[in-house]
Amino acid sequence: MFCKLFSYSHLLLVSIFTTSILAEWNTRDYVRREHSLTKPYQGTGVTVPYWDFTGSAIVTSNYVRLTPDMQSKNGAIWNTKPCETRNWELQVQFKVHGRGKDLFGDGLVIWYVRDRNQQGPVFGSKDYFSGLAVLLDTYSNHNGAHTHQHPYISAMVNNGSLHYDHDRDGTHTQLAGCEGKLRNMAHDTHLSIVYRDDTLTVSTDLEGKNAWKECFRVEGVLLPTGYYFGASASTGDLSDNHDIIAIKFYELDLLETQNKDDDRSNIIPSAASFEAPRDHVDDAKPAMSGIKTFLWMMFVAIVLIVLVVLGIMWYQKRQEQSRKRLY
Template sequence: MANIVTFVGCFLHLLLIFVFSTVLGEWNTKDYLKREHSLVKPYQSSGMNIPMWDIIGSTMVTNNYIRLTSDHQSKSGGIWNSQPVLVKNWELHVQFRVHGTGRTLYGDGFCIWYVKDRMQLGKVFGSRDLFSGLAIFLDTYSNHNGPHNHVHPYISAMVNNGSLSYDHDADGTHTELSGCEAQFRNKDYDTFISIRYHENTLKVFTDIDNKNNWKECFSVTGVHLPTGYYIGASAATGELADNHDVISIKLYELDVPGSVNPEDYKNIIPSAEHFAEPREHVDDAPPASWSVWKIMLVIILLIIVFVVAGIVGIYFYQKHQEGNRKRFY
């Protein structure tokens, strides 16, 4: 009898562990997914509208992806969530593809935003400069001037309170929190990035090797962000171009619902306690009006012109002299 009771007790204990583990698993994978901040296929409900999302600029919505820019020059576009994020700790997963015909020259890249103001086209990867909030830049522009301590594509983070300007020519070095190299361009499969903000720590991971495994890009402590900002993605092309496609966006809440009052964090001014070590800024060299080769070419052309003019002059002089002699005789 005692053995039966022990067996039943062990069975119930294991059952409770199984149920509890299942519930925890559901919390992490389903209950904490914030559907009002997520974008998954199929995108459209009726017409061209995407529930709780707005598009701007050159953005095109298809059945399989949302193309922020096509592989053409001077394009900019974006997609923005219409609902403010009211959770303090969150994790954002973005499935994307960047691809194009360029082999050695391409650009410019795209950005994932958590900012105060949305739906504003601008010069920073298709959105406004002097923003307030967080930007994660996926920079593919491979034709920069000046010194570099990394190659492209390059992922970096910037926190702004609205007073800092992004220096595109220097890859944002002077305002960068941290960054890493990531060869996500022209893959035959979809690539992923994870942005995790938890207890004032920002962590970025990538899955760009088709291994279904996150690899840490960087981690920065002392990052302060308010609640109530908006998530979005934007991209831009200039003289160089690429297709910038977003396939899905999923935001997960990392807090137990109701454990944090978002009102307590809405007035925080975006800031960061640590920044990456900046490299010296080197301005682009002004174009030389007369290079050595140009001067030599001009000299050679002038010599040729003078020689030809001399030959022609001598020829006509001789003809003129022959004519005078004929008239004399």
């Protein structure tokens, strides 16, 4: 009996030891602390290890607020350590919420770029950037002639020469995108960005189901190592609270087909499926509404009536002066 118990205990210990080893090698459990941001943030004010803050960004005990629900605000958070990992996953827990029911904006961006702490017009960060931008555009009064609804999630890869056309919501330079209802949700909202074997996959959990739903997948995306992660947000005439709750970075194993000695630091960001930006064409002027048309026609009619009355008065006066000369 004692031998059986000893044997069972021995097998149990071996099983636990083996499981712990497997868990240790599970890359999903391998979080790189220097690229992650989780509660408690272990900082005060705007100071958190491995992260810098710019603009209107503030740190609280429960979230990092990039912008408050106020007009004309810009804020950003930037990782201080460059990413030297070739295959990685970035999971972002965020919350976008505000008082607006029909009108709100502008949105937030998750960045992997060469230049950090650069303020600019692209949701609070630099235009003509070099790297990757995953954009969550919430601007309700969307620009340009496209069919998708907002909020809208898209990606853009830039080598530093391309302009993000805010007037057209970036649809001229995006790789891919999908709609996503992410505002004023009662549950947590999450975004996953996976870059592995030169393939970019963006997924969401916006419905609180604890399961990823693929938004889009793009192959042939080349990104170098040594760039920086960040998040920025902005408001304009419309506004929202843009909060980052957590960022978790996972280092993924190299595939057998990948050479660990390859130097990826000098790669120029590009995408095989990227379309060259189309010419910027101004939108056609919208037709006048029925009320405006009615008012305009009424104004024209009044002007014509006044001219006719003045013409009649002038004619009658001329006739009267003519009769006086005859007598």
